[in-house]
Amino acid sequence: MAGVELFSHPALHTRYRAGLCSAAALALLLIAVLTYVPPLLVAYRSHGFWLKQSAYREQPTVRFRYEVLFVATTGPGPGSFLAWSTFPAFNRLQEDRLRVPLLSVGVPGGAGGDAGRVGGARERAAGCAPLPSRSSSLVPNFAPHGTTLSGQTREEDKNQDGKMDQLHFKLELPLQPTEHVVGVQLILIFSYQLYRMSTLVMQSMAFLQFFSPVPGSQLYMNGDLKLNQRQLLNHCGLDTRYNVSVVNGTSPFAADYDLTNIIAAYRDRNVTTVFSDPNPVWMTGRAADTPFIINATIRYPEEVILYQPGFWEIIKFAWIQYVSILLIFLWVFGWIKMFVFQNQVFTTTPISPVLPLSPVLSYKQHQS
Structure with a gap:
């Protein structure tokens, strides 16, 4: 099957495939950039991102x-x-x-x-x-x-x-x-x-x-x-x-x-x-x-x-600020990705798993 798997979610029970140069792949790349870069900018522009002094x-x-x-x-x-x-x-x-x-x-x-x-x-x-x-x-x-x-x-x-x-x-x-x-x-x-x-x-x-x-x-x-x-x-x-x-x-x-x-x-x-x-x-x-x-x-x-704080103290303090903002963006853009692929905003090939029939359903089909 052509393409690569771009998105899957346990709640949807479906995998979505498309080509690497497709609109869906570019949209996924844009969503990833919007998920991880803005939290860094927000943390930095809010001042105090890099710990310059401690006490x-x-x-x-x-x-x-x-x-x-x-x-x-x-x-x-x-x-x-x-x-x-x-x-x-x-x-x-x-x-x-x-x-x-x-x-x-x-x-x-x-x-x-x-x-x-x-x-x-x-x-x-x-x-x-x-x-x-x-x-x-x-x-x-x-x-x-x-x-x-x-x-x-x-x-x-x-x-x-x-x-x-x-x-x-x-x-x-x-x-x-x-x-x-x-x-x-x-x-x-x-x-x-x-x-x-x-x-x-x-x-x-x-x-x-x-x-x-x-x-x-x-x-x-x-x-x-x-x-x-x-x-x-x-x-x-x-x-x-x-x-x-x-x-x-x-x-x-x-x-x-x-x-x-x-x-x-x-x-x-x-x-x-x-x-x-x-x-x-x-x-x-x-x-x-x-x-x-x-x-x-x-x-x-x-x-x-x-x-003057040391390197690892600076990284620890910056990492805490970044992750705390990143969690919000991950939640928001997670729902956006689910909406985009579930509603086929960009063309992809959905692949649903073939679920085995339960024993009760198989018996009823046999009786009929």
């Missing part, structure tokens, strides 16, 4: 590196400030404006709070070295004129999941009776890591700043160390582009410690952290023999991480 939530692994740069403004003049950092080269540049710290690392439970003061006799009068490990006491240092900067800080894992949740930071700046603090600028440097998709390892910072026309006795801040992305992270691999020091602590040049230059270079990064929602509280009324105090709580919240 997930992760609690970052954050640790305070115990690297600090501190500037306290004491007046309107260009040289009216006191400064100190954990970078010896910076301290050497400050000369008589340096207040070298008497510091200690506090541990949860209150132990170690006075460790720095106990070791005061082991000071080095020529500036301070970088802070040691998180669990050890800091070697205190005194300025040549005897004034000190003391502080206590600790990190806390509140939910006991193995990741630190917040940092408690405290500084006490002893002042001369004639000195008054009207502004504070403080840089704290952290190690920031993500692991769930791609592995991101970087050094980041929190910048705390506040100024007041009224001299203060204490500054309190409580905020979040938030991740700021100007670029999507990769979906896999290791990213260590920004695992470099925020402050070039070995440079002998004052320009490398200028806050404007530090922040400008830091903001050139595509991935940074910022100290957000600090809620500053500026307290006034300091007695002549009391220090100026900075109390800060910096929380490490769970973050929504934006990343």
